Amino acid sequence: MKFATIRMLAGAMLMLALAMPIANAKIFRVNVVGDPAQMDPITLSEIVAGRILRNVYEGFTATTEDGRNAPALALSWEPLATGPGFRFHLRPGVKFHSGRPFGAKDVKYTMEELLRPGAKGGLGASHLGSITGAKAFKDGAAPTIEGIKIVDDLTIDIAFTKQDVLFPIYPIFFMDSGIVAELGADWMAKASAGTGPYKFRQWRRGVSVDLDANPTYWGGAPKIEGVSFLIVPNGDTALSQYDAGELDFVDVYAGSIRRVLRDDRYAKDLIRVPRAQAVYMGMNQNLYAPFKDIKVREAVSLSIDRQAMIRGLYGNAAFMLNGAVTPGMPGETIGLPAPKFDPARAKALLAEAGFPDGKGLPPIDIASTEASKDELTYYADQLKRVLGMPVSVKVVERATFIRGMNAGEVAFFPWGWTMDYPDAATYLQDMWYSTSPYNRPRWKNIEYDALIDAALITADDSKRFALYHKAEKILVDDFGMVPLPITASVGLRKPNVRNVTLTPFGFSTFDRIEID
Amino acid sequence: MLAFILRRIASLIPVLAVALLVTFAAIHALPGDPVQVMLSDHSADKEMAARLRAEYGLDRPLPAQFVAYLGEIASGRFGLSFRYVHQPVADVLRDGLAISPLLAVAALAMALLIGIPAGVYAAIRRNRWQDTLLILLLVAGLSIPNFAVATFLVYALSVKLAALPVAGWGTWRQAILPVLVLAIPAGAYLARLTRTFMLEVLGQDFIRTARAKGLGPRLVIWRHAFRNTLLPLATSAGVIFGGLLSHTVVVETIFNIPGLGRLAIDSIFARDYPVAMAVVLLFVLFYAGINLLVDLFYLVIDPRVREGMGA
Numbered sequence: 001m002k003f004a005t006i007r008m009l010a011g012a013m014l015m016l017a018l019a020m021p022i023a024n025a026k027i028f029r030v031n032v033v034g035d036p037a038q039m040d041p042i043t044l045s046e047i048v049a050g051r052i053l054r055n056v057y058e059g060f061t062a063t064t065e066d067g068r069n070a071p072a073l074a075l076s077w078e079p080l081a082t083g084p085g086f087r088f089h090l091r092p093g094v095k096f097h098s099g100r101p102f103g104a105k106d107v108k109y110t111m112e113e114l115l116r117p118g119a120k121g122g123l124g125a126s127h128l129g130s131i132t133g134a135k136a137f138k139d140g141a142a143p144t145i146e147g148i149k150i151v152d153d154l155t156i157d158i159a160f161t162k163q164d165v166l167f168p169i170y171p172i173f174f175m176d177s178g179i180v181a182e183l184g185a186d187w188m189a190k191a192s193a194g195t196g197p198y199k200f201r202q203w204r205r206g207v208s209v210d211l212d213a214n215p216t217y218w219g220g221a222p223k224i225e226g227v228s229f230l231i232v233p234n235g236d237t238a239l240s241q242y243d244a245g246e247l248d249f250v251d252v253y254a255g256s257i258r259r260v261l262r263d264d265r266y267a268k269d270l271i272r273v274p275r276a277q278a279v280y281m282g283m284n285q286n287l288y289a290p291f292k293d294i295k296v297r298e299a300v301s302l303s304i305d306r307q308a309m310i311r312g313l314y315g316n317a318a319f320m321l322n323g324a325v326t327p328g329m330p331g332e333t334i335g336l337p338a339p340k341f342d343p344a345r346a347k348a349l350l351a352e353a354g355f356p357d358g359k360g361l362p363p364i365d366i367a368s369t370e371a372s373k374d375e376l377t378y379y380a381d382q383l384k385r386v387l388g389m390p391v392s393v394k395v396v397e398r399a400t401f402i403r404g405m406n407a408g409e410v411a412f413f414p415w416g417w418t419m420d421y422p423d424a425a426t427y428l429q430d431m432w433y434s435t436s437p438y439n440r441p442r443w444k445n446i447e448y449d450a451l452i453d454a455a456l457i458t459a460d461d462s463k464r465f466a467l468y469h470k471a472e473k474i475l476v477d478d479f480g481m482v483p484l485p486i487t488a489s490v491g492l493r494k495p496n497v498r499n500v501t502l503t504p505f506g507f508s509t510f511d512r513i514e515i516d
Numbered sequence: 517m518l519a520f521i522l523r524r525i526a527s528l529i530p531v532l533a534v535a536l537l538v539t540f541a542a543i544h545a546l547p548g549d550p551v552q553v554m555l556s557d558h559s560a561d562k563e564m565a566a567r568l569r570a571e572y573g574l575d576r577p578l579p580a581q582f583v584a585y586l587g588e589i590a591s592g593r594f595g596l597s598f599r600y601v602h603q604p605v606a607d608v609l610r611d612g613l614a615i616s617p618l619l620a621v622a623a624l625a626m627a628l629l630i631g632i633p634a635g636v637y638a639a640i641r642r643n644r645w646q647d648t649l650l651i652l653l654l655v656a657g658l659s660i661p662n663f664a665v666a667t668f669l670v671y672a673l674s675v676k677l678a679a680l681p682v683a684g685w686g687t688w689r690q691a692i693l694p695v696l697v698l699a700i701p702a703g704a705y706l707a708r709l710t711r712t713f714m715l716e717v718l719g720q721d722f723i724r725t726a727r728a729k730g731l732g733p734r735l736v737i738w739r740h741a742f743r744n745t746l747l748p749l750a751t752s753a754g755v756i757f758g759g760l761l762s763h764t765v766v767v768e769t770i771f772n773i774p775g776l777g778r779l780a781i782d783s784i785f786a787r788d789y790p791v792a793m794a795v796v797l798l799f800v801l802f803y804a805g806i807n808l809l810v811d812l813f814y815l816v817i818d819p820r821v822r823e824g825m826g827a
Contacts, residue, residue, distance in 0.1 A: 034599075034782065034786070035600065035608075037599065037600045037601055037603070038600070038601070038602070038603075043601070043602060045601060046601075120601075120602050123558065126558065126561065126564075204611070204686065204774075205608070205610075205611040205612070205774060206611060206612055206685070206773075206774020206775075206778070206779070207684065207685050207686055207774055230684065231772075231774070232683070232772050233769075233772070233778070233781075233782050234769055234770070234772060237682070237683050237769075237770065237771075237772045240670055240671075240674070240675060240682045240683065241682045241683055241684075241772075243675045243682075244674050244675050244678060244681070244682040245678070246681060246682055246683070246684070398552075398553065399549040399550070399551075399552035399553050400549070400552075402552050403549065403552055406560045437560030438560060
């Protein structure tokens with residue numbers, strides 16, 4: 001009897017298992033490395049949540065696949081007549097996922113939520129500092145933000161304490177001001193409050209975040225039924241799921257990139273783009289006197305064989321970076337020459353600087369985190385062999401290292417800066433302006449600062465970009481920014497999937513995806 | 517009986533206290549500032565840093581933090597996650613809480629269903645070809661590491677034959693491979709144990725007596741011989757269950773199952789120590805719970821233990 005029961009049970013289990021449906025309808029399935037840290041646009045502060053939410057929420061503008069900033073929820077804007085600031089004309093006829101219309105009140109509401117005293121405003125909050133009265137509101141000294149004025153349902157004025165021409169492109173996602181009244185403070189577990197092409201369906205922690213198409217999207221209803229972000233922390237598992245047809249697109253994690261590039265099966269599905277992360281060799285002139293001499297800085301740059309690194313160290317999953325701005329970024333200088341590898345000239349320059357064969361150079365550590373250990377070893381070895389520079393490798397715990405760099409206490413380090421908003425200023429201002437805390441090598445040039453100051457009050461793109469180009473030339477010619485190879489984002493896309501790709505800024509938006 | 521259970525639970529307290537102190541001390545001895553990691557590229561934002569430090573209580577002295585952490589455990593929140601900023605650890609754990617024990621229970625059930633009959637059968641057919649074949653299979657099942665078995669099964673059944681999903685969680689089909697991978701070594705081990713215990717019992721006098729008095733082979737084997745292997749088997753099953761629970765770490769990672777095991781690995785790599793600590797504590801609790809269950813099971817199956825309790 002016992003065996004009969006067991007047999008029956010086993011049989012029933014197997015039948016159940018095989019009876020489950022295998023494929024479902026037109027859902028675009030893509031992997032993300034972990035659960036999003038949050039699912040609302042106010043506390044948004046990390047990359048997985050950002051990837052998901054940019055299909056659910058929208059800002060004044062959106063970055064197109066070819067790296068332009070195009071109007072989204074704002075149709076147009078013009079400078080305020082009364083002082084620094086903008087008047088935004090909002091897109092008419094836009095509806096939130098709830099069905100409520102989008103308007104000026106929602107823009108005001110979102111900005112207040114981001115800055116609300118005691119609230120947990122994430123990265124969006126850091127872009128609002130220049131609004132008049134932002135600080136008073138944040139400190140609880142004012143009931144509203146003085147600089148934000150609703151003109152009518154679709155017009156809003158935002159005044160600044162100092163001009164901020166990049167304001168329209170900052171990634172601030174607008175949310176439905178009526179959602180809390182409708183669904184309560186934990187609305188984000190039940191619904192989404194955006195205007196984007198997809199709306200929230202469910203978040204199964206550790207499994208997936210599922211979105212449904214928004215049939216009333218102002219840009220046209222998506223042609224697929226929804227999107228599933230499958231949470232797959234392991235890169236090899238993601239590849240197996242792609243092989244088995246459980247993923248339509250796989251974002252290949254760093255640890256699996258070599259395997260994918262070597263496997264011919266993947267060649268036709270492969271997408272490879274440079275990341276929007278400016279990687280450089282930081283040389284702090286205050287901490288290591290020889291770096292004060294431009295010849296020494298140039299010699300360091302000339303000693304590095306970047307092409308060999310791209311082939312050997314990165315297995316071709318990397319790109320040359322020629323200047324301070326990554327490829328595809330609005331405002332980049334097109335046609336900058338690639339940094340050279342010239343050991344003979346490097347040696348000669350070092351001798352001219354008074355350090356023939358490295359003699360007389362004080363010992364120095366080249367430092368970074370565990371993740372960059374291979375690069376560090378290469379640089380130290382190369383500098384020793386080419387220049388005779390007494391370099392030792394130092395690996396530092398990440399948080400300690402970042403704190404040290406921010407304090408200007410690290411002399412010599414390779415590091416990268418990931419873009420924050422789609423404009424060259426994300427690098428030129430944040431990394432190299434003399435007073436920016438993220439100017440980690442503490443490079444300083446008065447003329448450069450003046451050009452950036454001028455650029456940041458120039459709303460016209462082409463005029464502003466011309467100023468960027470001048471500034472970038474100063475920075476690169478002075479070997480302040482010594483560019484290093486930037487790693488690639490690698491993805492695989494099934495042949496039956498169209499209109500989705502990887503861009504330097506992450507995924508393209510999913511609103512036009514088609515699955516055959 | 518109740519006193520026995522209470523005594524056992526009381527004896528857990530020092531174990532948990534030590535586990536708590538050691539994990540807390542270990543985590544705070546590690547280099548690195550979690551707030552800096554949370555801020556990432558915005559590391560120079562002093563205002564946000566101060567706000568986070570206050571929210572996480574990291575601006576307080578270490579003993580005060582420990583006391584606060586005890587309070588967090590008592591309230592069931594287990595503090596705030598570093599990786600999922602602002603979120604209580606309990607929220608991060610909640611959905612995965614049952615998954616690892618569930619996998620282990622399912623695998624144990626499968627291992628028992630396969631292993632025990634196989635072991636009994638091998639014992640009955642001792643030294644015949646069936647026994648030899650089974651032993652060969654058992655050695656293979658025991659000695660091939662489970663990640664290798666998993667990789668092979670995924671390749672053969674999922675990628676090549678497309679019969680079962682590669683990974684994920686939520687449907688029956690997705691549970692089959694992970695349970696199987698967990699159950700194979702456990703089943704092999706149980707079969708080997710059962711065979712050994714059975715052979716020992718089958719050689720004893722009372723079995724000969726049972727046979728002599730004319731009982732059929734089925735009754736002799738199942739009622740007389742097998743029953744006597746239950747006690748050592750129960751002890752082993754408890755140990756095996758503990759092993760299965762720790763193997764879920766590997767299996768959940770391979771099959772991408774959002775249980776505590778994968779969470780433990782992910783949180784350690786992401787330096788999300790509050791989550792890692794909570795997982796360690798929960799694993800300690802699970803182990804302790806299993807041991808308690810095994811002890812209670814003795815009471816049920818062995819009259820000698822029941823009688824000895826009064827003393």
